Amino acid sequence: ASVVKVDGSSTVFPVTEAVAEDFQKSMKGAVQVTVGISGTGGGFKKFCRGEIDVADASRPILKKEMEACAQAGIKYVELPVAFDALTVVINPKNAFIKQLTVEQLKKMWEPDAQGKITSWKQVDASFPDAPLKLFGAGSDSGTFDYFTEAVVGKAKSSRGDYTASEDDNVLVQGVSRDVNAIGYFGYAYYAENQGKLKAVSIVNKQGTAVQPAPAAVLDGSYNPLSRPIFIYVSEKSLEKQEVRDFVTYYMKNASKLATEVKYVPLPAKAYETALEHVSKKKLGTVFGGEAEIGVTIESLLAREAKL
């Protein structure tokens, strides 16, 4: 049987997994799809080594990764899949937090905080003097890259003394059991565990505190923590029928399946454009290797159209 190999982001995994499952069924087992979870960074590393056909990514490809791919002669098509609201969560019993500003988040998470900021009181004088328990994504994940970029201002720039896991469910468990905990991960994990967690409203650029929710993503008010998620397909792999089939199937069903796994789908137009890029072999990224914060659906569509 022919094989399609996908690896990468744990955030994108639920969508890709759903697609892979349905796709294999529709092909009656003629094509085998493997979906690994190595985190966005891990996925790109394999992708640029030519080990996989498709990379799941919860952020656009970065300069360094572009260079690695270029060096190995790997060209790719970038396909946005959906939008995610990166969610900051606390324990439901936590009574003192109603909302947080990006400033406050930065105080908790920046590298300088390591070993120093250990009490909530240090984050904000109005908070009680309770131990600060941090849970976050592992350093190989796109979520980590995006969060540090959005909050600290520099990708991968974070303190190291927190419970870091590529496995978001471990984070769910950790936060749900500790009154003084705070953590962050993709919206889907929050949506599935609303009973055990409380989402924190984030004060946006406009100065209003907004709860993460599909609507807030759509209207762009949940910023800066809304982000697009992607798949990257290698040009060489696109020569294979089964990969083309898989990507086509992905784009045709992304809207439905993304909703099913609690992400915010893109407008239908976006998927059509993406398919067009595939068939016309429009290679490269529209982000220029920069980690961008606060990309809205509209601006994404505009960029895609320009490619």
Place this chain on the structure above:
Amino acid sequence: MNTPSSASAASLPPLVVSDRLAKKALRHFKERFIEMLLFGAASVSVLTTVGIIWVLVSESYHFFETVPLWSFLTDTMWTPLFADPHYGILPLLAGTLTTSLVALIVAIPLGTTIAIYLSEFARPAVREIVKPFLELLGGIPTIVYGYFALTVVIPMLQLLIPGLSGFNMLGAGIVMGIAIIPYVSSLAEDAMRAVPMNMREGSYAMGGTKLQTALRVVMPAALSGILSAYILGISRAVGETMIVAVAAGMQPNFTLNPLESAQTISAYIVQVALGDLPHGSIGYQSIFAAGLSLMLMTLSLNLVGHVLRRRYREAY
């Protein structure tokens, strides 16, 4: 009488090696060939060790080209994958030692008690039933124990100790201890049962009770076996991965407080392996440096065990 003596040797026929007794070359060759094959198989285990050491040392070598050994040994922070990397093994070491210690505090007394009970107190029928049961306990995959720690034991501990965090070394250590009880008890029991009955009879004949016989005669006699059971328990605890990875919190904390969450050396390795690190990056090398430390720890434990066994070799 017809005793041949050296004097009469001259009169005997000359010394010959009969044809029948000449070494048969073919048979000899076949025997040698088979021996070589078997030797080859035995050397695979040595190759494995060589392979392990080679992999660990060569990758660690690159690691130590970037990271000075001194800071590896003294820095109190371990954040190799972050923007401001620190490469101090101490937090991982502290996590490993603390969880192991908790586990041993559970496993050694309980394991020893069970061993004494089974070997000296329980009726044979009870032993025949219970021993296999214990062995089954030792066969349960540790990932299963990990979730047991996370979903059952830690919540229970949280009821007892308010404010205990959801991941902690105490819960992970306790469950790890339970998981290694069978190793300790089974080996210790084997050692005690190997003590010949006449040793026990000596004590009973003096009027000793079971407990006196067990503690004063059987245990000293089985000392080396019991010590190796402990050593095996310790090296299991030090190397155990999934329980601590799931339940101890994956947080490189430099603390010896079992109520806190922490990361062990082994847990760090799986954590990184759960992602994917490219061949050659410092992150990739860091797991081999961590693995080397782990290997050195278990190796020295084994060495201690070896010495202890030599020293207290049973002399029944």
Place this chain on the structure above:
Amino acid sequence: MNSADIPVIRKIIQRNKRWDLIFAIAGFLALLLGVLTFLALFVQMAYTGWERLTPEFFTNFPSRRAAQAGILSAWVGSLLVMLVTALSAVPLGVAAGIYLEEYASKNLVTDIIEINVTNLAGVPSIVYGLLALGVFVYGFGFGQSILSAGLTLGLLILPVVIVATREAIRSIPLHIREAAYGLGATRWQVTRDHIVPYSLPGILTGVIIGMSRAIGETAPIITIGALTFIAFLPASPVGPEFPWLSFEWLKSGFTVMPIQMFNWTSRPEEAFQQNAAAAGFILVLMTLAMNATAIWIRYHVRKDIKW
């Protein structure tokens, strides 16, 4: 001593016996703790996963819908990995055990091998994972395949098989060997006709116990990077044409029971925890069955050989 001392003696005995009783109770309680833990663990998994234990659970591939997800690829994967493990560890381990017990004369080389085997038995499984990563996955280029996993676990249980073989051989009394040598048998004839057949039950016990350990190993498999969504079966080992054997499956991607369980426990949806429990239950049953077989062999088959 004379009869007048008897009351004194009785007092002492009474005191000594009190300690006996106290210890007996302590021992019983310790035992109970072990047994109860096991039961708690087992019952908890059975209870949580009960609903999912339908025939379909065994014939379905993993799925994003918890209720339809099954362990087909996991148990087939476990089976195939175990096959490679057995085929590599058993011949090597038995041959090595025979060499050390029957052939090796006491010298430096055999001392090294001996110490080495003892040491290997104490090497943590995660280190074997690192060995596999460096040697099988990258060194030999086997990738994240059944072959890599099987060989890794094979090396992992090699010491177990060697030790079991040696113990079984050692339990053959010297006089049986002398009887055979006395008749003029060569070393190999003694080994083939006596040593191997009489130690077979013991070896078998060791092999099964080793395998039951291997089947539950998670860490080394994760280390070689096999945390993947796999919804297909590897190629069949039976080929359509001569020699009717195919080795395609060795290079296939795979998942195994503990990995599948680990995977499910890290899903956001509560329903997957049921699947994880059900998979854990099956996994424990599998190891129980293997251990029970080993114990049965040890207590029954072995007893039948009398010297």
Place this chain on the structure above:
Amino acid sequence: MARVETAPVKAAVEDFSFYYGDFKALKSISLPVHEKRVTALIGPSGCGKSTLLRAFNRMHDLYPGNRYEGAIRLHPDNTNLLSPGVDPIEVRMRIGMVFQKPNPFPKSIYENVAYGLRIRGEGNRSVLDDRVKEALQGAALWSEVEHRLHDPATALSGGQQQRLCIARCLATNPEVLLFDEPTSALDPIATASIEDLIHELRDKVTILIVTHNMQQAARVSDYTAYMYLGELMEFGETSQIFVNPTRKETEDYITGRFG
């Protein structure tokens, strides 16, 4: 050799049978054991000598499935050693035993001898010192070990180990001493020293000894019991049994016509 004046009976075996599970190893044995005399049990291998000896200190209680019938009475208090109401530990504290294979504990020489006292709760160092010395002297071992009391007992030679085991018993002043082929694992010289020791001990303690060595029985005992297939064939003064056995079987055995 044997010295027989009338001596009171220290222990009396009365119509005693013994079963290993279903196997009846001893059949209705009755036998007196005279105080401060040496009684030897002889007979071909498997006839039940050890079984009988081990009944005296309830050793058989250690293994499941064994059953006593009849009585062994210890005088002067006339206690039936086998009665279920009698604590076997108490019996063993009164009756010492020396085994075929020397079995010192893996401890120092001193601790071996002190063991019996310690389990009787004696912790006073100077009392222990005295009693250990006394016992070692009694076992004719003192001069050989006096300067290395704290060396491991296992470093002693076989004969010394056996004398240590005897000292271990003597330390607690037992009323009866049981010996089960005490020299069969020893070389001729060690054997001679143990036999000498038994000679000396019989002034102090009642001794019951199993031996497969006829010459030894003749040398050390005052009374001899000849057993065959679980039955007591003949009992009497040693001189009589060896010189003038009443039964044909005894004679055959003693003269080596079988066995």
Place this chain on the structure above:
Amino acid sequence: MARVETAPVKAAVEDFSFYYGDFKALKSISLPVHEKRVTALIGPSGCGKSTLLRAFNRMHDLYPGNRYEGAIRLHPDNTNLLSPGVDPIEVRMRIGMVFQKPNPFPKSIYENVAYGLRIRGEGNRSVLDDRVKEALQGAALWSEVEHRLHDPATALSGGQQQRLCIARCLATNPEVLLFDEPTSALDPIATASIEDLIHELRDKVTILIVTHNMQQAARVSDYTAYMYLGELMEFGETSQIFVNPTRKETEDYITGRFG
């Protein structure tokens, strides 16, 4: 008892010494073994009887650190069995051995007897059948096992097992048969049957037997060698040794004054 007409020498021990590592267990022994006669080795425990016996079929080669000095010559071909150029396997093919404890293989009775033939490459079923029957008859066991040849050998009684072990040797027609205390683990009746068998076998094969039982030596052997502390003290016709030993030590031992 012993029947001594002049018989040729089948094997000759010549100035033979043996070392277990540094320990010299045998000291310059010279001894003839007469063809189709029974030669008994007697002496106290540890004197080296077994050591000497086991040198005849190079059993000591199985364990490291053992060293031979001198020669054991097998006639008529005058081969030095101990010469390094001689393959121990071939020695063992010519010289059979029966051990103290019956040690049948845990296989069927038939396979036990056939084993020696099988390792010599004999695979023909009807040849095997014949030879097995012959050997079992030779060991006086045929009538007892003929209907259960394929039952496990371990189900036999001790005496039967020992005769099976003898049959196992006989099947390959050895030139010399070695017996190391072949009856010491057996009861008197089984012992008698083995002794009878040895009586019959001596017409066919040269026998060397170790026994700790003087009576047995007197009953079964033609020649007796008395050993003490690794030395050969006296060798001669059994009748002479037992009736009229030349040395005081031999007499002491035989009359049971020590040992």
